[in-house]
Amino acid sequence: MSSIRYADDFVVIHKERAVVEEAKQRIEEWLDNGIGVKLNQTKTKITHTTKGFDFLGFNVRQYRVNNGSQLKFLTKPSKDKVKSHMESIRQVTKTMRAVSTETLIDKLNPIITGWSNYYSSAASKKTLNWCDNQMFIKLWKWATRRHNDDHKCKRWIKNKYFKRIGTRNWVFATVDDKGKPIKRLKSHSKTKIVRHVKVKGTKHVYDGDTIYWAKRNARNPLLLKRVTKLLFKQKGVCTYCGSPFKNDDIMEIDHVKPKSEGGKDIYHNLQLLHGHCHDSKTLDDNRRFEKELLTKSDWFFVK
Numbered sequence: 001m002s003s004i005r006y007a008d009d010f011v012v013i014h015k016e017r018a019v020v021e022e023a024k025q026r027i028e029e030w031l032d033n034g035i036g037v038k039l040n041q042t043k044t045k046i047t048h049t050t051k052g053f054d055f056l057g058f059n060v061r062q063y064r065v066n067n068g069s070q071l072k073f074l075t076k077p078s079k080d081k082v083k084s085h086m087e088s089i090r091q092v093t094k095t096m097r098a099v100s101t102e103t104l105i106d107k108l109n110p111i112i113t114g115w116s117n118y119y120s121s122a123a124s125k126k127t128l129n130w131c132d133n134q135m136f137i138k139l140w141k142w143a144t145r146r147h148n149d150d151h152k153c154k155r156w157i158k159n160k161y162f163k164r165i166g167t168r169n170w171v172f173a174t175v176d177d178k179g180k181p182i183k184r185l186k187s188h189s190k191t192k193i194v195r196h197v198k199v200k201g202t203k204h205v206y207d208g209d210t211i212y213w214a215k216r217n218a219r220n221p222l223l224l225k226r227v228t229k230l231l232f233k234q235k236g237v238c239t240y241c242g243s244p245f246k247n248d249d250i251m252e253i254d255h256v257k258p259k260s261e262g263g264k265d266i267y268h269n270l271q272l273l274h275g276h277c278h279d280s281k282t283l284d285d286n287r288r289f290e291k292e293l294l295t296k297s298d299w300f301f302v303k
Contacts, residue, residue: 057077058119059078059079061073077119077124093141105174108185112185128188224253226253227253230267254271258289260289
């Protein structure tokens with residue numbers, strides 16, 4: 001029997017139904033007598049993996065392949081989460097009828113990016129394409145609804161709100177006088193799918209192999225792109241204390257030359273530090289800067 005737990009959500013898996021039923025009963029007794037809480041019966045069920053189950057927004061299910069002779073596990077975005085995501089986009093386009101195209105794009109882009117990145121490690125390519133199709137329908141309704149009174153034709157609406165950028169047509173965007181894009185709506189389907197790679201059987205987070213873990217963490221779709229690049233560049237080591245990052249460490253991006261002193265926001269001027277190392281480095285920078293200011297003020301006073 002195996003179990004998967006995340007916070008207060010968990011899954012118990014076993015090849016025999018009787019064992020799962022007994023586990024459910026024991027868990028209910030332990031929670032009731034030991035902690036004083038009860039299982040949420042509406043979220044708790046016993047099912048076969050070929051029928052699938054939802055967990056943390058994903059649908060986990062075994063599919064029959066090769067004419068039913070084999071089974072393959074796939075994780076996909078759950079139908080409820082897809083439905084709620086599209087509803088959130090519908091609400092935005094419905095409530096922001098009078099705003100500019102740029103404002104609508106600024107509102108929608110974080111929603112699209114965050115949701116797509118969360119599912120970028122699952123088998124979600126078809127779902128992301130479907131979301132784009134549904135989003136286009138909502139955007140077209142948004143655009144046509146704005147011009148019901150002035151009776152603009154569909155071609156005029158298309159040319160105003162949907163542009164051709166590169167090889168892509170019907171891109172919801174704004175362009176300048178030369179046709180260069182100013183702002184464009186992001187697509188779900190452009191999210192790169194990075195499937196989960198199992199940890200090697202001989203590896204663990206305390207084995208000291210910082211290069212292996214740096215490369216592995218660099219594939220983590222939940223990390224910021226800057227963090228993954230710096231993590232790989234530094235080979236998993238904090239440049240302030242020289243200690244390797246661990247999975248549960250707080251990692252923060254720091255400017256080698258502070259922006260207050262003219263440091264630029266470019267990769268050559270960025271480094272990844274532990275959270276406490278970042279605090280110490282910032283304190284050192286402030287002390288050095290204050291000392292330099294004091295030296296300059298003394299010099300001007302003597303002059």
